Amino acid sequence: MYVVIEGIDTAGKSTQLELLKKNFPNAVFTKEPGGTLLGTKLRVMALGGEAKSQLAEMFLFLADRAEHIEEIIKNNKDKIIISDRSMISGIAYANQLNLDKLIELNLIATQNILPDYVILLELTPSELKFRLSQKQNDSIELRGIEYLINIQNRMKETIQKIGINHIFIDASLKIEEIEKKIEDFINGK
Numbered sequence: 001m002y003v004v005i006e007g008i009d010t011a012g013k014s015t016q017l018e019l020l021k022k023n024f025p026n027a028v029f030t031k032e033p034g035g036t037l038l039g040t041k042l043r044v045m046a047l048g049g050e051a052k053s054q055l056a057e058m059f060l061f062l063a064d065r066a067e068h069i070e071e072i073i074k075n076n077k078d079k080i081i082i083s084d085r086s087m088i089s090g091i092a093y094a095n096q097l098n099l100d101k102l103i104e105l106n107l108i109a110t111q112n113i114l115p116d117y118v119i120l121l122e123l124t125p126s127e128l129k130f131r132l133s134q135k136q137n138d139s140i141e142l143r144g145i146e147y148l149i150n151i152q153n154r155m156k157e158t159i160q161k162i163g164i165n166h167i168f169i170d171a172s173l174k175i176e177e178i179e180k181k182i183e184d185f186i187n188g189k
């Protein structure tokens with residue numbers, strides 16, 4: 001079972017993943033970008049803001065995704081895999097191409113493998129503004145509130161368009177409330 005936690009920067013993914021590690025001790029935890037050896041190098045390049053071309057940046061993430069599917073997802077298909085981000089981020093953040101083309105490119109990278117379940121943590125603009133103000137921002141976060149809220153809308157649109165089993169959770173709820181909703185969803189309650 002391949003489960004992904006999605007959400008724009010600061011939505012609370014890492015916070016929930018730490019709790020999931022306690023609640024699902026036998027699961028395989030992974031992430032994009034950077035879940036493989038090659039991916040750690042691609043992550044530094046992609047997030048360092050080195051690429052002048054947005055297309056080049058997108059292909060760095062796609063290369064990371066292709067390696068991640070081959071090395072982590074296919075090799076653990078009999079286990080519960082819980083991933084921090086997935087092709088949903090890949091499609092939503094690469095907003096310079098149309099959705100159909102991006103889905104096609106991402107399905108090439110994933111060898112047509114889709115997540116079984118997607119959990120999207122959804123932020124309001126004001127909560128996003130507050131959370132970004134509390135940390136040092138990387139090159140993508142520096143693009144600002146409007147950019148990231150637009151990405152969040154594209155994430156929702158992508159999940160619905162592909163038709164993956166999903167839950168959208170208000171990221172401003174208490175940490176324990178979100179934890180309970182995620183656990184119930186994964187356990188099919």
Ligand SMILES: Nc1ncnc2c1ncn2[C@@H]1O[C@H](COP(=O)(O)OP(=O)(O)OP(=O)(O)O)[C@@H](O)[C@H]1O
Nearest residue numbers: 008009010011012013014015131171172173174175
């Ligand atoms: N439910 C919550 N209510 C209030 N604050 C929260 C909640 N969940 C997480 N936070 C806080 O928001 C900040 C971002 O959380 P976290 O690092 O888990 O997000 P993230 O989605 O992993 O971010 P990124 O994608 O940027 O790595 C942290 O300071 C965290 O303590």
Ligand SMILES: Cc1cn([C@H]2C[C@H](O)[C@@H](COP(=O)(O)O)O2)c(=O)[nH]c1=O
Nearest residue numbers: 009032033061085086089090093140141
């Ligand atoms: C998978 C993926 C990610 N991104 C962006 C989203 C974030 O700004 C960073 C990843 O940082 P995190 O701390 O690991 O969440 O990269 C992207 O632009 N495209 C992608 O495909």
